[in-house]
Amino acid sequence: MVRLREVELVKGRKRKRTLLRGVAASPGEAMGPIYLLVSQEFHVPRRRVPPQAVASEIRRFRGALRLAREEIGAVRARLGTNPEDPADQILASHLMIFQDRELMREIAAAIKVERMNAAHAVRRVLVAKAHYLESLPSEVFRTRAADIRDVERRLLGQLLGAESFVGTEIPEGAIVAATEILPSDMATLDPERVAAFVIERGTLASHVTIMARSRGVPAVVGIADIQEVLPENEIAIVDGERGFVIVAPSRQDIEVHRASQERADRMRARLHERRESPGETRDGKRIPVRANIERPGDAAIARAGGAEGVGLFRTEFLFMGASGFAREVFQQEVYRQVVETFPDDPVTLRTLDLGGDKTASLMGLPREDNPFLGLRGIRFCLEHPEILLVQIRAILQASVGGRAQILLPMISTVSELRRARELVRRAAAELAAAGQAIRAEVPVGVMIEVPSAALMSDALARDADFFSIGSNDLTQYILAADRGNEQVASLYNWLDPAVLRAIHHTVRGAEAGGIPVASCGEMSSETLGMLLLVGLGVDELSVAPGQVRRVRALLGGVRASELAKLAQRCLAADDIGEVLRVIREQLAPDPQFEFEERDGRWLCHWCLAETE
Amino acid sequence: MYEAKVVVRNKPGIHARPAALLVQRASQCKSEIFLATRELTVNAKSIMGVMMLAAETGAELTIRAEGPDEREAVDALVAMVEAGFKEI
Numbered sequence: 132m133v134r135l136r137e138v139e140l141v142k143g144r145k146r147k148r149t150l151l152r153g154v155a156a157s158p159g160e161a162m163g164p165i166y167l168l169v170s171q172e173f174h175v176p177r178r179r180v181p182p183q184a185v186a187s188e189i190r191r192f193r194g195a196l197r198l199a200r201e202e203i204g205a206v207r208a209r210l211g212t213n214p215e216d217p218a219d220q221i222l223a224s225h226l227m228i229f230q231d232r233e234l235m236r237e238i239a240a241a242i243k244v245e246r247m248n249a250a251h252a253v254r255r256v257l258v259a260k261a262h263y264l265e266s267l268p269s270e271v272f273r274t275r276a277a278d279i280r281d282v283e284r285r286l287l288g289q290l291l292g293a294e295s296f297v298g299t300e301i302p303e304g305a306i307v308a309a310t311e312i313l314p315s316d317m318a319t320l321d322p323e324r325v326a327a328f329v330i331e332r333g334t335l336a337s338h339v340t341i342m343a344r345s346r347g348v349p350a351v352v353g354i355a356d357i358q359e360v361l362p363e364n365e366i367a368i369v370d371g372e373r374g375f376v377i378v379a380p381s382r383q384d385i386e387v388h389r390a391s392q393e394r395a396d397r398m399r400a401r402l403h404e405r406r407e408s409p410g411e412t413r414d415g416k417r418i419p420v421r422a423n424i425e426r427p428g429d430a431a432i433a434r435a436g437g438a439e440g441v442g443l444f445r446t447e448f449l450f451m452g453a454s455g456f457a458r459e460v461f462q463q464e465v466y467r468q469v470v471e472t473f474p475d476d477p478v479t480l481r482t483l484d485l486g487g488d489k490t491a492s493l494m495g496l497p498r499e500d501n502p503f504l505g506l507r508g509i510r511f512c513l514e515h516p517e518i519l520l521v522q523i524r525a526i527l528q529a530s531v532g533g534r535a536q537i538l539l540p541m542i543s544t545v546s547e548l549r550r551a552r553e554l555v556r557r558a559a560a561e562l563a564a565a566g567q568a569i570r571a572e573v574p575v576g577v578m579i580e581v582p583s584a585a586l587m588s589d590a591l592a593r594d595a596d597f598f599s600i601g602s603n604d605l606t607q608y609i610l611a612a613d614r615g616n617e618q619v620a621s622l623y624n625w626l627d628p629a630v631l632r633a634i635h636h637t638v639r640g641a642e643a644g645g646i647p648v649a650s651c652g653e654m655s656s657e658t659l660g661m662l663l664l665v666g667l668g669v670d671e672l673s674v675a676p677g678q679v680r681r682v683r684a685l686l687g688g689v690r691a692s693e694l695a696k697l698a699q700r701c702l703a704a705d706d707i708g709e710v711l712r713v714i715r716e717q718l719a720p721d722p723q724f725e726f727e728e729r730d731g732r733w734l735c736h737w738c739l740a741e742t743e
Numbered sequence: 744m745y746e747a748k749v750v751v752r753n754k755p756g757i758h759a760r761p762a763a764l765l766v767q768r769a770s771q772c773k774s775e776i777f778l779a780t781r782e783l784t785v786n787a788k789s790i791m792g793v794m795m796l797a798a799e800t801g802a803e804l805t806i807r808a809e810g811p812d813e814r815e816a817v818d819a820l821v822a823m824v825e826a827g828f829k830e831i
Contacts (some may be wrong), residue, residue, distance in 0.1 A: 224759055224790070227766065233789030260795060271755045271799040278792075 146365060146379040153329070154615050155374035156340040158657075160395075161326040162368045162388050165361045166305035168312070169503045173287045173515075180246045188242050192249040193235075194291035200229045200240035202285065221278070228282050256281040301325060303540075305742070306369055308361045308697055325367035329376055331357040343371075347677040353617065363470045374620075395723070402680055407689040410439065416691035418665060420683045421476070421673040423651055427465045430472040432678040437683065440476025442673020443599065443651040444469060444540065446522070459521045466529035477534045479576065479599065479649075479673075480526050482519060482551075484540035489596050508541025513550055523558040528596050529576045530570040537573060538599055541721055543581040545590050551575070552594065576649075580604035585633040592644025600637060600669065601658065602652030625654040626711065628704045631663060635702055638668045649673055654684055656723075659714055665691060666698030688723055745814050746807035753827035756799035761828040766790045770821060774810025787820065791817070 180188045199343045203226045207219060226704070227708065228234065241252035257279055264276040301307060303559050328350040343350040344416050349371030354360065361367065361378060368377040377384050411417045421442035423434030433441065447460060470478045486507030488500075499505035512519035519578040526535055539551050552575055562569050577584065577591050580601030584591060606625045607613055614623035624630075634650075641648045649671035654660035656674035661682060664672065674682050699718050704710045718724045751757060754802045757765065759827070761773030769787035776787035780802055798804055804824060808816040 188800060220759070227790045231789050231791050233786045234791040260791065263795060264797065267797050269755065269797065269799050271758050272799075275759070275794055275797075402817075611830060 135400030135459070146362065148381050148384070149360065149378045151360060151375045151618065152375040152622065153351040153354040153376065153385035155371055156330075156352045157328070157348060157350035158372045159327070159347060159366065160370050160388060160391055161306065162363050162366065163304045163306045163326040164302070165329075165367050165378075166301055166307050167358065167361065167363045168307060168309040173250075173254075173284070173291055175250045175287065176248065177251045178248050180242065180248055182246075185243050185246065187380055188249050189239050191290065191666035192238060192242060192252070194254075194520050195249065195286055196229055196235065198289045199282075199285045200226060201230070202289075225278065225282055226283070228278075229286075250287055253283060253286050253290065257286075295339075304589055308365050308615065309356050310357055314390045316583060327351075327371065329354055329357065329361060329367075329369060331355060344675060347675070369581050378637070398681070402684050404468050404678075405687060406686040408680075408683045410683045410686060412665065412686055412689055412691040412694075414690040414692055416665075418669075418680050418686055419476075419671045420686070421479075421671060422676045422679055423673050424469070424706070426466045428483055429676055430469040430478075433679065434472055436676045436679045438473075438476075438676060440473045440534070441469060441478040441480075442649050442671060444480045445477065446480060447485065450483060450485070459525050462522060462525035466535065468531035470529050470535050477536050477574075479536045479538045479579065479651075481538040481540055482509070482522055483512055485511050486541075503607075503711065506615070509539050509551055510541060510543075510546050512525065516554055519551070519554055520558055523555055524562060527555075527559055527562055527569045527573060528567060528689070530573050531568050532569070535570070535573055536597070537575045538578055539575065540578045541581060541604075542577045542591070543583045545587060545594060548591060548594050559601045578651075579637050579648075580608070580652075580685075582608050582633065585609075586635045588637040588640025589643050590640075592640050592646050595646060598637060598641050598648045598675070600634060600648065600649060600650040600652060600664075601656075602634075605633060605652070606654075609633050624707050625652070625657075625660050626663065626701070627707045627715075628701060628710055631667065631698070631701055634664070634669070642668075645741060647671065658685065661685065662689060662694050662714075662718075663698055663701060665689070666696075666701075668695070668698075671697070693717075700718050744805065744809045744811060745817050746805055747817050747821050749804050749806065749821045751798050751800055751802045751824060752806060754800050755760065756802065757793060757824075757828075762790060764794040764828055765820065765823060766793055769816070770809070772810070772812050772816035772819075772831045774808040774813045774816045776806065776816050778820075779805040779807065803804045 146441055167438055188618055203222050207222050207226075238249075238252050238256050241247050241256055242249060245252075247255065261276040261279040261283070265273055266277065267273055280491060301324045303324050305324070306327045306329060307325045308329040309331070323346075323359070324370070325348055326347060330340070330350065330352045331354055332352075340352060340428045342348050349369050351371055351374050353374075354376060361376070365379055368375075368380050368384060370376070380388070409417075410420050419439045420437075421440045422429070422436065422438035423443040423445070424430055424441055425445050425448050430441065439632065444466075446462075446675075468482060469480075472478075484507070486502055486505055506514065508715050512522075523537065526537055529535055537555060539548065542548050542551075552593060554574055555573070558575075559569060574596035576597035577595045577600055579585055579598050580602070585605065592598070602625045606623055606627070609630050610624075610627060612619040612622035614620050638648050647670040650664050650669045651673035655664060655672040656678040660673060665686070672682055695715065700713045700717070701710045715726055719726055753761060765778075766788060777784050777794055778787045778793065778798075779785075780796055780798055783796055785796050787793065806817050806820050806824075808814075810816070
């Protein structure tokens with residue numbers, strides 16, 4: 132990606148305010164200048180190189196190669212070269228291409244024999260290869276074409292003197308807008324500098340939005356024609372909560388934004404005062420707040436943020452990138468690092484949750500017509516026990532250093548749970564036979580994210596050691612609404628009484644089986660969602676590392692007994708409208724909650740007004 | 744000249760990391776080494792070539808070498824492919 136050089140200056144003429152609706156991908160609000168990242172379409176000049184200039188043209192090409200190699204070396208050095216990091220593997224494989232003598236001979240031959248100029252030769256040779264790969268039936272090989280385009284872009288950048296996209300160029304506080312962010316660009320992007328992301332081709336599961344959520348950077352995806360609708364340097368407000376982008380905001384928009392920023396500042400200040408909140412309600416109900424993490428490095432951040440262990444370690448990251456499935460030794464190393472970061476608290480590792488919209492194409496899995504109802508999560512792993520066994524063995528070995536727990540995603544029947552538990556037993560027996568030290572009891576839990584699992588919770592509770600409610604998927608499956616689809620996104624709401632009843636049913640099933648229930652979806656940190664989860668009797672909450680203190684402080688200001696009453700009233704509601712009325716009626720007198728109506732929807736702000 | 748046939752076993756085939764491992768191993772040999780499927784023949788020391796080969800699981804591969812260490816080179820690469828690149 133290349134920085135767009137032409138800055139559109141609209142002097143003397145004020146741009147019209149536009150409100151763009153996309154999909155909310157990471158909560159928070161930010162205002163700043165738009166910074167457009169566009170994939171550069173290089174205009175490649177074609178000229179015939181006279182015979183006496185062939186040698187110098189080949190030298191130019193070799194020089195560009197050397198610079199491309201150095202550029203990759205510099206980026207890798209900045210990332211800290213770790214051969215097991217997927218981002219580094221992508222760059223390492225590009226470096227290998229720049230060292231490929233055969234390829235270099237082919238390009239040099241095009242310059243020499245066909246008298247092409249270097250840039251033209253690079254494009255001709257590489258585009259043909261990318262096209263060939265794109266024509267292949269296997270997705271895993273087709274996706275390699277993107278690497279060739281990356282390599283072509285880097286070489287052309289050197290030859291044509293365009294600057295390569297480097298994350299540090301982004302001005303502090305900019306709103307980064309892009310059609311798409313490629314994997315190798317992600318590696319160089321510094322999220323600390325970005326105020327918000329607006330991405331055309333992004334989903335809630337794409338790498339950039341996951342990263343945005345874990346770092347607390349607001350993001351909106353799914354806005355069409357980004358390059359036309361978001362002019363460079365124009366001021367915009369991004370509302371990652373509701374999926375809005377306001378370009379050229381009015382005075383009133385700015386006032387509303389400032390007010391919400393002030394509210395956020397007030398909240399931060401009070402949060403700081405309550406930073407030692409013990410994670411219990413005012414009437415003394417203890418609710419541990421743990422962290423959801425993506426990468427091993429997040430564990431230390433979560434710990435510093437006050438998390439009591441990890442409620443959800445999404446392990447898919449280990450399976451992405453150039454190498455496909457991560458080796459057992461590497462997995463073990465990563466799990467051990469996370470488990471040992473919390474020697475006294477549980478660390479819950481979710482086994483590979485592929486499928487749905489998650490990375491299936493990277494694995495070369497066949498395309499499904501309806502991936503969300505297809506071979507996802509545990510279904511995929513039970514079809515490929517060899518992959519699951521490696522992961523389980525790695526978890527069991529890492530369990531020695533702390534309190535690892537295994538969490539199984541997308542369980543929809545009791546027999547799936549039993550089969551998975553059998554694999555855990557098998558792995559444990561194999562390790563024991565090989566003389567490996569493992570912990571005697573590694574709890575195995577079930578993600579409750581499919582309606583059938585919620586309905587069967589009492590039966591599942593007999594074979595499971597704990598539950599963890601995945602509210603994001605549970606909501607979309609219960610209401611049959613994809614929140615990424617703008618046309619039905621308004622149906623998607625975890626406060627819907629149907630979702631609340633599913634959670635209620637799950638908690639009762641767990642109680643009957645005497646096992647604890649955690650909640651690890653985004654509902655656990657959203658103010659109203661979290662209050663209802665506590666009211667419905669959930670025992671633990673797991674939230675993004677940056678949300679731990681806020682959720683704990685919020686817990687410290689409410690009474691579990693009152694929330695239980697609130698939950699009962701909501702369970703009896705006819706629809707979402709009534710749920711919201713009931714909540715508002717009960718919470719509005721409490722000065723720590725502020726209700727605000729905006730664009731026909733109302734929001735609840737928890738601003739820690741004086742209650743004590 | 745020395746050659747041998749081998750069937751790709753690992754899933755989903757000789758993609759990124761297996762390709763890199765194969766090229767690295769081939770590059771240690773003095774002989775010229777070629778890999779062939781039914782569609783393509785490529786230089787085993789070229790990562791781009793091996794990527795283009797796009798050998799999937801189940802593909803039959805002919806490995807052919809010519810040079811001072813041809814036998815050793817072919818045997819080493821056959822062993823790698825047969826071991827599924829030690830991938831899981």
